[in-house]
Amino acid sequence: MNKYISIISAFFLLLIMNACQKGEINSLNTPVVGGIISNPTRSDLFNLVTGAESGMRNSFAPYLDGTGIIGREIYRFSSAEPRYTTDLLGGGTKVLDNNTFYLTNPWNARYQVIRQCFILQGSVANAREEVASAAQKKAFTGFAKTLIGYQLLLNINMTDANGARIPVADGVAQGPVVTDPAVVLDSVLKFLDEGKADLTGSEVIFPLSDGFAGFKDAAGLLKFNRALAARVHVYRKNWAAALTALNESFFDLNGSFSMGIYHYFSTNGGDLANTMYLAPNGAGEVRVAHPSFVTDLVAGDDRINKTALRNASASQGGLTGNRDVVIWTSLNSPISIIRNEELILLYAEAKIQAGAIPDAIVALNRIRTGHNLPSYAGSATTAALINELLYNRRYSLFMEGHRWIDLRRYDRLGTLPKDRPDDDVWTKYPLPQSESNI
Numbered sequence: 001m002n003k004y005i006s007i008i009s010a011f012f013l014l015l016i017m018n019a020c021q022k023g024e025i026n027s028l029n030t031p032v033v034g035g036i037i038s039n040p041t042r043s044d045l046f047n048l049v050t051g052a053e054s055g056m057r058n059s060f061a062p063y064l065d066g067t068g069i070i071g072r073e074i075y076r077f078s079s080a081e082p083r084y085t086t087d088l089l090g091g092g093t094k095v096l097d098n099n100t101f102y103l104t105n106p107w108n109a110r111y112q113v114i115r116q117c118f119i120l121q122g123s124v125a126n127a128r129e130e131v132a133s134a135a136q137k138k139a140f141t142g143f144a145k146t147l148i149g150y151q152l153l154l155n156i157n158m159t160d161a162n163g164a165r166i167p168v169a170d171g172v173a174q175g176p177v178v179t180d181p182a183v184v185l186d187s188v189l190k191f192l193d194e195g196k197a198d199l200t201g202s203e204v205i206f207p208l209s210d211g212f213a214g215f216k217d218a219a220g221l222l223k224f225n226r227a228l229a230a231r232v233h234v235y236r237k238n239w240a241a242a243l244t245a246l247n248e249s250f251f252d253l254n255g256s257f258s259m260g261i262y263h264y265f266s267t268n269g270g271d272l273a274n275t276m277y278l279a280p281n282g283a284g285e286v287r288v289a290h291p292s293f294v295t296d297l298v299a300g301d302d303r304i305n306k307t308a309l310r311n312a313s314a315s316q317g318g319l320t321g322n323r324d325v326v327i328w329t330s331l332n333s334p335i336s337i338i339r340n341e342e343l344i345l346l347y348a349e350a351k352i353q354a355g356a357i358p359d360a361i362v363a364l365n366r367i368r369t370g371h372n373l374p375s376y377a378g379s380a381t382t383a384a385l386i387n388e389l390l391y392n393r394r395y396s397l398f399m400e401g402h403r404w405i406d407l408r409r410y411d412r413l414g415t416l417p418k419d420r421p422d423d424d425v426w427t428k429y430p431l432p433q434s435e436s437n438i
Helices: 004-011 034-038 042-055 060-070 101-126 134-162 181-199 218-235 239-248 302-306 340-353 357-370 382-396 403-409
Strands: 074-078 260-263 285-289 307-316 319-325 335-339
Touching (some): 034 101, 042 101, 042 134, 060 074, 060 134, 060 403, 074 307, 101 134, 134 181, 218 260, 218 335, 218 340, 239 340, 285 307, 302 307, 302 382, 335 340, 357 382
Antiparallel strands (some): 074 285, 260 335, 285 319, 307 319
């Protein structure tokens, strides 16, 4: 991965931000790189793919921190940044800012990757046959469309009914902000479906990091695409479509929970480190589990090991936590994009909602027994099984960017604790100020 920065610098494209940067990011309206688009070499195309994959990591940490804090998964204590415990928790009179790091950095980073993917598509369209065959071109465009869908999904996850812009290629007039999240999610599905069509029958010749280990060929990327589509279909309550997508993905009811696609990080020169890792028992920069993480956990559940008891509690702004988040064990640790444990839970949810209760219980028991819990012995009603599902999504996908969204889509944000009298639970981020100015 240490090749990324030199590649990106050569094309002076999107990767201008550090993964832990908190300064505001400038406009997305950067110049078109005409030379790369008009007559690309194979190396140009490879570098664009590498840059797009690498760019997905940029400002992913504030996305996870922000959704995790609002969703009461964690507290983020920082001697240098009070907004983790003020704005994001609605402390006192504080509200979410529409022009600051926890919104604009991840938001703009996602659209920067989208822009890179459109540049890749434009370049592929003009590539000579000796640079890439028709089947090889399909792989490039299928991968690009898959990433566009994924990046747009992350942004609408943040802003929900405050909206997002549907991405368009360079030279096409920007459309309006679409404030119906269902319409934006359908656009996500459109990009993913177009990506599926392109990946089908394609030939992959471009390199990917080991975050795609096991999924680097066309068949693997198609499974990745369908896994993302299954997530979106569940969000859209398209239960039958979700099950179809899962069958086309890498979903394996009896497979490893960790099998999947990841962002890879390293401390090699010029690369990006995983800033979600903070050394346990730290003082200045701390990421601790919300106290309810332990109080709501069923006895014996081994997912408690995603946290570790501190030598001494950490406190800031009237908040206290005593368990460090230890999902990531070093600055080189990968961060999940999507993995099999989520797919099993998506399968369980779709089966519950489709009325296939026995199948849903089998899937939930796969999760329970995989985490040292006995088989489910509760009521076989839809309501009871949704409660069980949300419990397992909370702990299996802890700090992977899901709990706040899950509770919002089930209209349960009101169940989240407010730890100080004047705190708030936000339903969505505001639309970035830069979008309002366009």
